[in-house]
Amino acid sequence: MKEEKKIDSGHTYELVALTEEEKKRAVESFSNFIQFETVSNTAPSTGEYKRASEFLTNELRSIPCLDQIHYLEEAPEHSPVVVARWRGVEEDLPVILLNSHYDVVPANREDWTVEPFQGLIKDGKIYGRGTQDMKCVCIQYIEALRKLATTNFQPVRSIYLTFVPDEEVGGGGMAALLSSSLYKNLPGIALALDEGLASENDTYSVFYGERLPWWVDVTAKGNTGHGSRFIEHTAVEQIINLANRALEFREGQKAVLHGTELSAKHENCAHAVAAKKMRMTKDSNGSKMALGDVTSLNITTLRAGVLSGNEYVRNVVPPLAKCSLDIRISPHVHPSEIKDMLDQWCQECSSSKEDGHILTWDYIGDGNNQQEHAVTSTDGQINPWYNVFGSSLEKMGFKFSPEVFPAATDSRFLRALGVRALGFSPMRNSEILLHENDEYLEEKVFLEGISVYVGLIETLASQGREIDHEAL
Numbered sequence: 001m002k003e004e005k006k007i008d009s010g011h012t013y014e015l016v017a018l019t020e021e022e023k024k025r026a027v028e029s030f031s032n033f034i035q036f037e038t039v040s041n042t043a044p045s046t047g048e049y050k051r052a053s054e055f056l057t058n059e060l061r062s063i064p065c066l067d068q069i070h071y072l073e074e075a076p077e078h079s080p081v082v083v084a085r086w087r088g089v090e091e092d093l094p095v096i097l098l099n100s101h102y103d104v105v106p107a108n109r110e111d112w113t114v115e116p117f118q119g120l121i122k123d124g125k126i127y128g129r130g131t132q133d134m135k136c137v138c139i140q141y142i143e144a145l146r147k148l149a150t151t152n153f154q155p156v157r158s159i160y161l162t163f164v165p166d167e168e169v170g171g172g173g174m175a176a177l178l179s180s181s182l183y184k185n186l187p188g189i190a191l192a193l194d195e196g197l198a199s200e201n202d203t204y205s206v207f208y209g210e211r212l213p214w215w216v217d218v219t220a221k222g223n224t225g226h227g228s229r230f231i232e233h234t235a236v237e238q239i240i241n242l243a244n245r246a247l248e249f250r251e252g253q254k255a256v257l258h259g260t261e262l263s264a265k266h267e268n269c270a271h272a273v274a275a276k277k278m279r280m281t282k283d284s285n286g287s288k289m290a291l292g293d294v295t296s297l298n299i300t301t302l303r304a305g306v307l308s309g310n311e312y313v314r315n316v317v318p319p320l321a322k323c324s325l326d327i328r329i330s331p332h333v334h335p336s337e338i339k340d341m342l343d344q345w346c347q348e349c350s351s352s353k354e355d356g357h358i359l360t361w362d363y364i365g366d367g368n369n370q371q372e373h374a375v376t377s378t379d380g381q382i383n384p385w386y387n388v389f390g391s392s393l394e395k396m397g398f399k400f401s402p403e404v405f406p407a408a409t410d411s412r413f414l415r416a417l418g419v420r421a422l423g424f425s426p427m428r429n430s431e432i433l434l435h436e437n438d439e440y441l442e443e444k445v446f447l448e449g450i451s452v453y454v455g456l457i458e459t460l461a462s463q464g465r466e467i468d469h470e471a472l
């Protein structure tokens with residue numbers, strides 16, 4: 001059972017109802033949007049990014065309250081960032097940012113029972129790649145603003161919508177946004193909303209932080225020679241020794257997550273201890289650990305062998321062996337501890353350092369931006385925007401749970417710059433299917449999410465300058 005956050009919100013009010021015509025339009029728009037094959041690695045060259053961006057732009061232009069609808073000039077032409085604004089009465093106030101990404105991961109058609117880019121609506125479900133991650137939110141933002149535009153609502157502070165590509169492959173779209181003149185000229189961002197995850201029960205998940213992604217390459221150097229001999233200090237045996245330590249660490253973190261007993265070896269691991277303390281704290285409140293509370297590790301590649309042309313030679317001991325690690329560091333663990341752990345593994349598994357038979361590891365990526373955790377405070381005294389967000393959900397009759405996102409999203413770049421960002425995709429009582437075969441979202445869940453955003457956006461954009469003075 002997850003920890004549920006309750007905020008005293010006074011009275012409740014009914015969720016905004018959509019008309020049958022509004023429901024039909026929203027579902028059709030969602031289905032049409034799914035049909036763009038915006039797979040990150042191919043869409044820039046196939047033109048699907050551009051076609052999807054044109055679709056979004058046309059949808060935005062059909063809402064009369066929006067202006068400044070354009071492509072960000074700092075983004076590549078083949079990978080547009082779409083921007084729109086609903087101008088607030090007090091334009092000098094920090095804005096509300098509604099961010100979403102429109103790229104998706106690949107879908108192997110052979111593994112799907114439906115066409116992944118058809119946008120099929122069947123038995124109350126909307127099927128297709130990106131239905132949960134996160135084309136649903138792209139359309140929910142648009143339809144929520146369309147609904148608000150039919151009322152007398154006028155935001156106090158401006159609302160900006162940004163639709164970015166390349167989230168699935170490192171965040172190039174968000175990087176373009178954060179380097180843009182648009183971002184630099186904003187009066188600040190009061191609160192940013194970005195993607196979350198489906199919840200399998202009736203409690204929404206709200207993400208205030210996420211695990212830090214580290215991709216690491218490990219290289220072992222050893223002796224080479226004929227395969228008929230007992231070669232000492234080989235690269236392969238060194239890389240296997242390190243891989244075994246990595247797998248032991250992985251099992252220890254799984255044990256902490258599931259609350260099982262850990263071996264004495266893992267009780268002495270700082271990472272496991274930190275996670276176990278977090279679990280014990282949560283257990284005292286009657287709840288359990290979530291995946292984001294522990295550090296995951298997976299071995300994603302193993303490489304060794306001597307090539308002759310396109311064939312591996314089977315009777316030569318290779319002088320090099322390599323592996324890659326995908327590590328997602330929980331905010332409850334400082335990244336320096338992971339660095340120290342990797343250093344220790346390499347030292348212990350190097351068989352003859354004086355002879356150059358050693359293991360080394362390299363961080364893959366922008367080390368300047370990935371070495372520290374950044375989280376959005378859930379302390380209402382520090383971050384009153386969190387109280388406003390939570391109070392709005394509760395007034396609509398919903399429960400929510402503050403959590404750590406188990407993977408990586410564009411929110412990490414916002415938080416690294418000090419922007420308050422919450423990950424939230426209004427999908428409750430839904431199977432978590434992002435990146436899965438036959439990904440779908442129930443029609444009723446999709447439509448409920450639009451109404452949720454109507455209430456949230458109205459509340460957030462109605463906050464005056466007093467709240468900015470309260471925020472620390």
